[in-house]
Amino acid sequence: MAVVSVPKPSEESNSKAKTPSQSNTITLRISRSNPSEGQEAIFSEFQIPVQKWTTVLEAILYVKQNFDHSVAVRYSCRQASCGSCGMKINGKPALACYTKISELNSNIVTVEPMNNFPIIRDLAVDFKQLISNHKKMKPFIIREDSEVTPESKEFIQTPQDLEKFLQFSYCIKCGLCNSACPTMATDTSFIGPQGLAQAYRYVADNRDKGKDERLKIVDDSHGIWRCHFAGSCSQVCPKGVDPAMAIQLLRGYLLGFRK
Amino acid sequence: MKIHYGTALGAVALVAVHILMRMSQKFSDSLQYQNVIANYHFLPYALMLEVLLILLSVHGFNGLRVILLELKQGSTYEKMINYGSLAAMAILIAYGSRTILMAGMGIS
Numbered sequence: 576m577a578v579v580s581v582p583k584p585s586e587e588s589n590s591k592a593k594t595p596s597q598s599n600t601i602t603l604r605i606s607r608s609n610p611s612e613g614q615e616a617i618f619s620e621f622q623i624p625v626q627k628w629t630t631v632l633e634a635i636l637y638v639k640q641n642f643d644h645s646v647a648v649r650y651s652c653r654q655a656s657c658g659s660c661g662m663k664i665n666g667k668p669a670l671a672c673y674t675k676i677s678e679l680n681s682n683i684v685t686v687e688p689m690n691n692f693p694i695i696r697d698l699a700v701d702f703k704q705l706i707s708n709h710k711k712m713k714p715f716i717i718r719e720d721s722e723v724t725p726e727s728k729e730f731i732q733t734p735q736d737l738e739k740f741l742q743f744s745y746c747i748k749c750g751l752c753n754s755a756c757p758t759m760a761t762d763t764s765f766i767g768p769q770g771l772a773q774a775y776r777y778v779a780d781n782r783d784k785g786k787d788e789r790l791k792i793v794d795d796s797h798g799i800w801r802c803h804f805a806g807s808c809s810q811v812c813p814k815g816v817d818p819a820m821a822i823q824l825l826r827g828y829l830l831g832f833r834k
Numbered sequence: 835m836k837i838h839y840g841t842a843l844g845a846v847a848l849v850a851v852h853i854l855m856r857m858s859q860k861f862s863d864s865l866q867y868q869n870v871i872a873n874y875h876f877l878p879y880a881l882m883l884e885v886l887l888i889l890l891s892v893h894g895f896n897g898l899r900v901i902l903l904e905l906k907q908g909s910t911y912e913k914m915i916n917y918g919s920l921a922a923m924a925i926l927i928a929y930g931s932r933t934i935l936m937a938g939m940g941i942s
Contacts, residue, residue, distance in 0.1 A: 747916075758904065761904050761905055762903070762904045762907065763907055764907045777882065794835075796903060797844070797903075797907070800835035800900075801904060829836075830839070
């Protein structure tokens with residue numbers, strides 16, 4: 576017969592180290608800066624009560640509600656759909672709404688604006704270049720004929736055709752991949768993993784006829800060849816998109832391995 | 835970038851031939867003065883060295899150009915780097931060709 580010994584309350588508290596997820600209060604360090612006024616980045620620290628399910632965004636909003644409403648942060652959907660709340664959380668680019676504090680295994684959570692983007696204020700960064708590069712890739716189906724005709728209502732795609740680009744259509748333009756990209760840190764003119772993955776998304780779509788146009792755009796001195804295949808873009812994507820793979824596949828088209 | 839890949843593959847192939855030629859005899863013998871000069875007098879081998887020189891110069895300076903373009907951006911800077919790399923390639927090829935020609939023709 577198995578004997579189960581129940582630890583006494585004093586033993587229990589000694590044997591179990593207090594893990595961060597059980598902690599009720601954490602220190603939230605927020606990077607504060609205002610480059611337009613020449614203000615260098617400093618960290619403001621706040622003690623935040625947290626639950627198992629508290630996200631980093633909720634902690635920041637708690638600061639805004641209770642301590643300092645002037646903290647600048649961009650957010651909207653709170654469910655990893657809009658891509659607004661990208662920031663560096665404990666040094667790693669992530670969505671604040673999609674990162675639970677309990678997952679960070681630390682009682683100190685540091686939030687900073689994303690790398691490789693101009694800072695507007697505090698945690699809010701300027702997305703102008705990301706959106707402009709995205710637009711440069713012509714993110715739409717290019718073809719002469721319209722799919723809405725009396726004879727044909729839609730262009731039929733097989734599941735295999737869809738599979739070629741589906742994951743790349745999940746991009747929410749949060750900019751985390753560009754923030755993690757080491758090439759973007761030195762080459763400010765680089766298109767970036769987001770733009771290149773979107774170029775691949777349309778090139779691989781068999782309804783699209785703008786392949787040559789797009790390949791010409793990415794085959795630039797600051798285009799696809801500047802990727803060093805570090806793969807950090809794919810590591811940080813919250814939607815499971817693999818921009819590093821898209822870039823390699825796109826190179827296949829340029830080198831003639833893929834048609 | 836296709837130039838970069840092409841010159842790399844070409845250079846690897848020709849360097850392999852260059853090393854294999856050293857193995858046709860004892861390595862120390864292959865480096866004897868007379869043997870080295872004989873290589874330059876053998877026209878196909880001298881031509882291969884010339885092609886190797888061109889491939890390596892283009893590959894090397896194009897690589898350097900790319901590194902420099904990644905470090906800094908700007909239209910004047912980029913133009914300077916592009917033309918500078920082309921000039922450096924041309925100078926190195928001219929200097930190397932001079933050596934191959936002089937050795938081939940027996941001019942010291």
